[in-house]
Amino acid sequence: MAHSSLIGIVSSDKRDKTITVEITSRETHPVYKKQFSKTRKYTAHDENNEAHEGDKVMIEEGRTFSKTKTWTLAKVIERSHGKVELKDEVTQVEETSDKGEE
Numbered sequence: 001m002a003h004s005s006l007i008g009i010v011s012s013d014k015r016d017k018t019i020t021v022e023i024t025s026r027e028t029h030p031v032y033k034k035q036f037s038k039t040r041k042y043t044a045h046d047e048n049n050e051a052h053e054g055d056k057v058m059i060e061e062g063r064t065f066s067k068t069k070t071w072t073l074a075k076v077i078e079r080s081h082g083k084v085e086l087k088d089e090v091t092q093v094e095e096t097s098d099k100g101e102e
Contacts, residue, residue, distance in 0.1 A: 005060045005074060006042065010051050018069065019046045021059055044071040054080025 008023035024039045043066075044059045051057050056078040059071040 003060045003062065005058055006071075007056065007058050007077065008042070010053050010055045010057055010080075011041065013046070013049070013051060013053050017046055017049060019044050019051050019057070019073065021057060021071075042071050043069045044073050045069055046073045051076050052080065054083065 006021070006023050008021040010019050011022045012020040021042045021044055022039055023042065024037055026035055026037050028035050042059060044057075045062075045065045051073055055076050057076050058074040060074045061070060062072040064070050065072075
């Protein structure tokens, strides 16, 4: 029996030996012919905790590990290039226009 495999992006790696993979596909509505994207989330087993958030991975269908986990990490195709974090600080602009109004 051939194993089905999917390629997606890791959206979470916080659990031990478990990753969540998001797979986005484009589909066409049968009546209206409009294309739309559909995102599905799969929980996969990562034995060595080698995949991290943002990595592009291939997962294969395998034996059941838990109630929701039936996929296994096959390989990491591409590593992520790091996260982009926005600063919470607001930079204050010096108010020079108030000096002329006095």
